Amino acid sequence: MTRTPVNVTVTGAAGQIGYALLFRIASGHLLGADVPVKLRLLEIPQGVKAAEGTAMELDDCAFPLLKGIDIFDDPNQGFEGANVALLVGARPRTKGMERGDLLAANGGIFKPQGKAINDHAADDIKVLVVGNPANTNALIAQAAAPDVPAERFTAMTRLDHNRALTQLAQKTGASVEDIKRLTIWGNHSATQYPDIFHAEIAGKNAAEVVNDEQWLADTFIPTVAKRGAAIIEARGASSAASAANAAIDHVHTWVNGTREGDWTSMGIPSDGSYGVPEGLISSFPVTCKDGKYEIVQGLDINEFSRTRIDASVRELAEERDAVRELGLI
Numbered sequence: 001m002t003r004t005p006v007n008v009t010v011t012g013a014a015g016q017i018g019y020a021l022l023f024r025i026a027s028g029h030l031l032g033a034d035v036p037v038k039l040r041l042l043e044i045p046q047g048v049k050a051a052e053g054t055a056m057e058l059d060d061c062a063f064p065l066l067k068g069i070d071i072f073d074d075p076n077q078g079f080e081g082a083n084v085a086l087l088v089g090a091r092p093r094t095k096g097m098e099r100g101d102l103l104a105a106n107g108g109i110f111k112p113q114g115k116a117i118n119d120h121a122a123d124d125i126k127v128l129v130v131g132n133p134a135n136t137n138a139l140i141a142q143a144a145a146p147d148v149p150a151e152r153f154t155a156m157t158r159l160d161h162n163r164a165l166t167q168l169a170q171k172t173g174a175s176v177e178d179i180k181r182l183t184i185w186g187n188h189s190a191t192q193y194p195d196i197f198h199a200e201i202a203g204k205n206a207a208e209v210v211n212d213e214q215w216l217a218d219t220f221i222p223t224v225a226k227r228g229a230a231i232i233e234a235r236g237a238s239s240a241a242s243a244a245n246a247a248i249d250h251v252h253t254w255v256n257g258t259r260e261g262d263w264t265s266m267g268i269p270s271d272g273s274y275g276v277p278e279g280l281i282s283s284f285p286v287t288c289k290d291g292k293y294e295i296v297q298g299l300d301i302n303e304f305s306r307t308r309i310d311a312s313v314r315e316l317a318e319e320r321d322a323v324r325e326l327g328l329i
């Protein structure tokens, strides 16, 4: 039986992450090796020509699963019939820009995009926000889409999760696939908290295997939390291929499920679990099954973790208050 192609909208398609992302979506890594896709690329008018060039290259790959590419500069058209939306395009922070300016500039992008998703996307739409500040941009888009279930709006902390997996693997000599149940809590920012207290390495508690709280506090957490800045410093540009890879992982896991005995990290609207105020889009440990996610419940949060989760959640609440004041939510 031939399957109906899944419509995938990608914003910021002509950017760095877009260039690393589109070829993997078209080759079946986002949804599965048997799922045909149609790409809908959304750019600002100045980005359309470059997106057309990328579309030419996509054509030149002759991907069997790629059933069409359309390019738009109007969000209402870009999100028409979208089943999956990857919101990558965002206004980067430029010199002299305060956080409030950045939130306001991104509000001008994510509010209309949220409304366009509300009015035009397919009923089963799943949204991943990658563009920074990802959690709060997701909140803005979600608030502008009252007819879409709030839980369909998610923000990307999978890159942080993947970064933490490798740091832990390198410290312990384990292989990344031997590590399970690691968690990123909070905001995709320097306040995020990568938590290994419930993680397992080949079945053993990771914190006990590491047995070095100083490494945890002074090396592991800051290395993971500030990795984005370290990449910018080294590369002269923000992470692109690893961010695209994480976006692929996030959606693939959401759609196809977490592996047995494991969980992942996703920025999702809080239901009040673990003391995170309801509605904030914060990263949690989640399991995924049949296209839905659930927060892992009942984890014992120690004092070390509590302080750090609270600090990141406080930052999210401040960002929410700032966008509320700007009338964006």
Ligand SMILES: NC(=O)c1ccc[n+]([C@@H]2O[C@H](COP(=O)([O-])OP(=O)(O)OC[C@H]3O[C@@H](n4cnc5c(N)ncnc54)[C@H](O)[C@@H]3O)[C@@H](O)[C@H]2O)c1
Residues within 6 Å of the ligand: 011, 012, 013, 014, 015, 016, 017, 018, 042, 043, 044, 046, 047, 088, 089, 090, 091, 092, 109, 129, 130, 131, 132, 133, 134, 156, 157, 159, 160, 188, 238, 239, 240, 243
């Ligand atoms: N959550 C994460 O883990 C993570 C990781 C890396 C980067 N990021 C963020 O992802 C975003 C994109 O990064 P990049 O390196 O691809 O940036 P980039 O500047 O190379 O590309 C951004 C693209 O978005 C387009 N764009 C801007 N406004 C748009 C709009 N309203 N509609 C559609 N397209 C629009 C631009 O024309 C540009 O082509 C940045 O905000 C970056 O900070 C997030």
Ligand SMILES: O=C(O)C[C@H](O)C(=O)O
Residues within 6 Å of the ligand: 132, 159, 227, 228, 229, 231, 238, 239, 243
């Ligand atoms: O773009 C950035 O500021 C960094 C990015 O969010 C990252 O984590 O690599």
